[in-house]
Amino acid sequence: MAATKVTPSIIVGGGRVGKALLEMGGGHDLLVKRGELVPIDFPGPIMVCTRNDDLDAVLQSTPQSRWNDLVFFQNGMLEPWFESKGLVDADQVLAYFAISKVGERPVDGITDTNPEGLTAAFGKWGSAVAARLHAGGLSCKVLEKEPFQKQMLEKLIWISAFMLVGARHPGATVGIVEKDFRSEVGSLIGELAAAAAVEKGIVFDEGMEDRLCAYARAVSHFPTAVKEFKWRNGWFYSLSEKAIAQGKQDPCPLHTSWLKELKIVQ
Structure with a gap:
């Protein structure tokens, strides 16, 4: 079986999730750390793996022309924040996997009621995110809104x-x-x-x-x-x-x- 092709991406945040996503890539990704600017000319999804409270700073560091490439991996209720920023149909990922510390392999949230896995992606980069997670041995489905x-x-x-x-x-x-x-x-x-x-x-x-x-x-x-x-x-x-x-x-x-x-x- 051929290896899944993973789309080169910008990954914002070098914590547990960001590092894990980086390892699933083919070595062609760009990691952007706290306070660094997101480049305008690196195509592909911009996977945001920071704490929720850092999201305003991430937007400020990202050229507005690239906002529609942002993919949010945060937990919680983001809808009021999205609406306040004009990001109504922002790409999102529900990451049902656990990483206990940086560098450890993610544990997939495959359960006895959902053996197919629970992780889900939505938006224009949904399939690219799913392909990356599949390459890392994790489940991910792409859902409508x-x-x-x-x-x-x-x-x-x-x-x-x-x-x-x-x-x-x-x-x-x-x-x-x-x-x-x-x-x-x-x-x-x-x-x-x-x-x-x-x-x-x-x-x-x-x-x-x-x-x-x-x-x-x-x-x-x-x-x-x-x-x-x-x-x-x-x-x-x-x-x-x-x-x-x-x-x-x-x-x-x-x-x-x-x-x-x-x-x-x-």
């Missing part, structure tokens, strides 16, 4: 629910949350899914809790902590704040009470 958005929201629910429940039980990995605190995480998944479905006007596929718990088993060693609040749990908390300001009931009462319990919000 609506199914991609549903899966993005599921991944947001996964990270928001597992990290918050884990934070209530210091030292718990996502595997321990799934095994020992399944009813807590299950209740939270149900609550967040219902709120997201109403907000976005979508219907999720049946069996979400089973899918998300299966992914937790696949990356069971992953530690838990509530991070990047604005991009993760903060989106659900903003739905609560909006409802309460309108005199309605909190759509995520459990989520709100646990955030308060941990003093993440007042």
Whole structure:
């Protein structure tokens, strides 16, 4: 079988994901580190593997004529940020693989409910991203906007629910949350899914809790902590704040009470 042809790309960010993507390439990629400018004349996708809070700086370092080549690998809810920058149909990747430290091989998020793998790409460079991940031995499917958005929201629910429940039980990995605190995480998944479905006007596929718990088993060693609040749990908390300001009931009462319990919000 012939080796998959990997499109030479610019990779922004030399952390765990950026280094892994670089290793999957054919040696023709360009790594752009923090503070460096993205060149205008290097064709192909620009894979952004930085922290969410560095995204403004990445845009400032990228010529505007190249913005439509940006591919975002970040976790969390990016839609409000995309809209604020005029990047409404930005390319995105949901990376369902775990890399415990720089230089280690990624562990694919292949689960017993989704043996074909969960990683998904959307946008004009979707196929190029999938080819690169396949070359690295990882799964990746290319989705249209609506199914991609549903899966993005599921991944947001996964990270928001597992990290918050884990934070209530210091030292718990996502595997321990799934095994020992399944009813807590299950209740939270149900609550967040219902709120997201109403907000976005979508219907999720049946069996979400089973899918998300299966992914937790696949990356069971992953530690838990509530991070990047604005991009993760903060989106659900903003739905609560909006409802309460309108005199309605909190759509995520459990989520709100646990955030308060941990003093993440007042």
